[in-house]
Amino acid sequence: MNIRIRQGAIALAVLATLATVAGCAGTGAPTVSSADYDKDAAAVMAASFREQGIVKTDRLTQDEVMVACSKFGHSLDDELRERFQAATLAEVKWPSDGKYIGDWKEGEKIAQSGRGLTWTDKAGEANGGNCYNCHRITKKEISYGTIGPSLYQYGKVHGNTESTQKYVWAKIWNPNAYSACTNMPRFGTHGILDEKQIRHIVALLLDPKSPVNAE
Amino acid sequence: MKNSTYAACVAASALMFATPVLADATAEGIAKYREALAEGNPAELWEMRGEELWKEARGPKKATLEKCDLGQGPGVVKGAFVTLPRHFADTGRVQDLESRLLTCMETLQGIPADEVAKTPFGKGEQKNIEALVAWISAESRGMKFNLPMAHPEEKRMYEIGKRAFNYRGGTHDFGCVTCHGEDGKRIRLQDLPNLTKGPDAARGFGSWPAYRVSSGELWSMQRRLNDCFRQQRFPYPVYGSDVTIALSSYLGVTANGTVESIAPAIKR
Numbered sequence: 001m002n003i004r005i006r007q008g009a010i011a012l013a014v015l016a017t018l019a020t021v022a023g024c025a026g027t028g029a030p031t032v033s034s035a036d037y038d039k040d041a042a043a044v045m046a047a048s049f050r051e052q053g054i055v056k057t058d059r060l061t062q063d064e065v066m067v068a069c070s071k072f073g074h075s076l077d078d079e080l081r082e083r084f085q086a087a088t089l090a091e092v093k094w095p096s097d098g099k100y101i102g103d104w105k106e107g108e109k110i111a112q113s114g115r116g117l118t119w120t121d122k123a124g125e126a127n128g129g130n131c132y133n134c135h136r137i138t139k140k141e142i143s144y145g146t147i148g149p150s151l152y153q154y155g156k157v158h159g160n161t162e163s164t165q166k167y168v169w170a171k172i173w174n175p176n177a178y179s180a181c182t183n184m185p186r187f188g189t190h191g192i193l194d195e196k197q198i199r200h201i202v203a204l205l206l207d208p209k210s211p212v213n214a215e
Numbered sequence: 216m217k218n219s220t221y222a223a224c225v226a227a228s229a230l231m232f233a234t235p236v237l238a239d240a241t242a243e244g245i246a247k248y249r250e251a252l253a254e255g256n257p258a259e260l261w262e263m264r265g266e267e268l269w270k271e272a273r274g275p276k277k278a279t280l281e282k283c284d285l286g287q288g289p290g291v292v293k294g295a296f297v298t299l300p301r302h303f304a305d306t307g308r309v310q311d312l313e314s315r316l317l318t319c320m321e322t323l324q325g326i327p328a329d330e331v332a333k334t335p336f337g338k339g340e341q342k343n344i345e346a347l348v349a350w351i352s353a354e355s356r357g358m359k360f361n362l363p364m365a366h367p368e369e370k371r372m373y374e375i376g377k378r379a380f381n382y383r384g385g386t387h388d389f390g391c392v393t394c395h396g397e398d399g400k401r402i403r404l405q406d407l408p409n410l411t412k413g414p415d416a417a418r419g420f421g422s423w424p425a426y427r428v429s430s431g432e433l434w435s436m437q438r439r440l441n442d443c444f445r446q447q448r449f450p451y452p453v454y455g456s457d458v459t460i461a462l463s464s465y466l467g468v469t470a471n472g473t474v475e476s477i478a479p480a481i482k483r
Contacts, residue, residue: 032371040371041378041461048458049444052451059385059450070383070390117386117448130387133402145402147394185387192386 052119069181076181084180092170092177093188095195100165100202107204108211110197111137117192127192129201134183137204138211147183155206155213168202258349258426258479261433265350268343274324283319285312285351296355297421297476300464302366309372311463312348313437314455332454336438345433348424352478360417360470369464372457376465379458380410385448391462393447395419405483410466417470420463422480429483436463 051057065084068076076084113128115121131137134147158164170177173188187193193201204210269280269292285295286303300311306318317328320340331340364370383390394402395410408419423436434442440459444452452459 032367032374034374037371037374038378041375041382044375044457044461045379045382048456049450049452055448055450057450059448062382062384066383066388069388070378070381073381073392073396118445119451120445143403145400145405147397147400147402147407183393185389190386190388 054123055119081180088174089177092173102199102203104203104207104210107200139215160206172198256481261346261349262353265346274326276325278323292354296352297358297360302368309368311460348435349479357475362467372461372464373468376461387448389447413473417474420466421476425480425482427482
C-alpha cells in the first residue's frame with residue numbers, strides 16, 4: 001500500500017516536473033507561475049496521504065469554502081465573504097423541537113473534551129467540542145487556549161434572549177454564517193456535534209446558572 | 216444610581232484585568248518549568264547512540280554511514296541539518312534529513328528504504344533514525360538555518376509547502392495555519408509559534424527533533440508533522456512523502472538567517 005502510494009507520488013512528481021519543463025520550453029528563462037505551483041501542490045497533497053483507522057483520504061476533499069479560505073486566509077474579498085455568509089446562514093439546521101438550551105453541566109464536559117475523528121479515535125464514540133483548546137470559558141478552568149475570543153460571562157454580557165440563543169446556535173452549527181473563513185470548525189454542518197450536544201453548549205454559554213455567568 | 220454605576224465599573228475593570236494578570240502568571244510558570252527541563256535534556260542519550268550508529272557497520276552490506284552525503288559532501292555532518300531539505304542530484308529529489316537518511320541506509324548499507332518508511336515510529340529501524348537525527352541535528356546546534364533556494368526544485372518544494380501549510384480541510388476545516396498563522400496564540404496552555412514568520416519558524420522548526428517529557432520519547436520532525444496532521448483530523452501522511460518534505464522546506468526557508476537551531480530540544 002505504502003509502496004504503491006510512494007511510487008504514485010514519485011510518478012506524479014515526475015509528471016509535474018515534466019509539465020513544468022515542457023511549459024518553459026522555448027522561453028529561455030524558466031518561469032513557473034503560481035498556478036503551476038497550485039497544480040503541483042494539489043498533486044502532492046493527493047499522493048502523500050493514506051487512510052488510517054477511521055480516517056479515509058476523502059478528508060482531503062475541499063468544498064468551495066475550504067478552497068477559498070486556503071487561498072485567501074482571513075482576507076476574503078467582500079463579495080465572496082457576503083455570499084458565503086448568506087449561503088451558510090440559510091443552511092443552518094435549527095433545533096427540531098425549537099429548544100436551544102440544554103444542560104450546562106453536559107455542555108462543560110463537551111467543552112473540555114478534545115476527543116474524536118482523529119485516526120487514533122474509534123468510530124461511534126461521542127466527539128468532544130474542543131472548546132477550551134481555543135477559548136476561555138469558565139473562571140475555574142485556567143487551562144484554556146487563545147485562538148478564539150474569551151467566552152467567560154458570555155450570557156451575562158449578551159443576555160439569554162431568543163435572538164442570542166439563535167446566534168450562538170448558528171455560530172456553533174456553522175461559524176462561517178457570521179465570519180467566513182473563521183478558524184472555528186463547522187460543528188453542526190460537519191456532524192462533529194449533534195443537536196443535543198449543541199444544545200448543551202448553548203446552555204453552558206447562556207444559562208444564568210452556568211459557571212460561565214454565575215461565577 | 217451613582218453607586219450602581221460605580222459598582223458596574225469596578226466589576227468591569229476587574230474583568231478586564233483578570234485575564235492579563237492570570238495569563239502573565241501562567242506564562243511565567245511555564246517559562247520556569249521549561250528552564251528546569253532544559254537543564255538536563257535526555258536527548259543527549261539519543262545523540263550518543265546516533266554517533267555510534269553512524270560509524271557502525273550495519274545492514275546486508277555491513278557498511279557504515281560515514282560516506283553518506285547530507286548535502287555538505289560525503290561524511291560531512293556538521294552544518295548539514297540547518298541546510299535541509301535541499302535538492303540532491305543523485306536522487307533528483309528535494310529531501311529532508313530523514314528521507315536522505317533512508318537513501319543512505321539503502322544505498323550504503325542495503326537496508327530497504329520502503330521497509331523503514333513503513334515501520335511505526337519508535338520501533339525497529341525507526342529507533343535508529345531517532346538516534347541519528349538527534350546526533351546529526353546536534354552537530355548544527357547554534358547555527359542559523361541556511362537552506363539553499365537556487366535549484367528550481369527547491370523553489371518548487373517551498374511553494375508547495377506554503378500551499379500545504381495553508382491547506383484547510385477535513386472534518387474540522389483545520390490547516391497548519393489554523394494554529395500557527397498568528398502571533399502569541401495558545402492551545403490550552405501550550406504556546407504556538409507563528410510559523411509564517413522567521414524567528415518563530417526557526418524556534419518551531421529548529422526545535423525538532425526533540426525529547427518529549429510527556430512520553431519519554433525522541434520525536435523526529437517527521438513524527439512531529441505526523442502528529443500535527445493527526446490532530447488536524449487529516450489522513451496519515453506517508454513517512455518521507457513529498458508533503459512532509461515540502462512543509463519542512465517552507466518552514467526551513469522561512470526560518471533562514473534568523474534564530475539559532477537548538478535541536479534536539481526538550482518539549483513538554
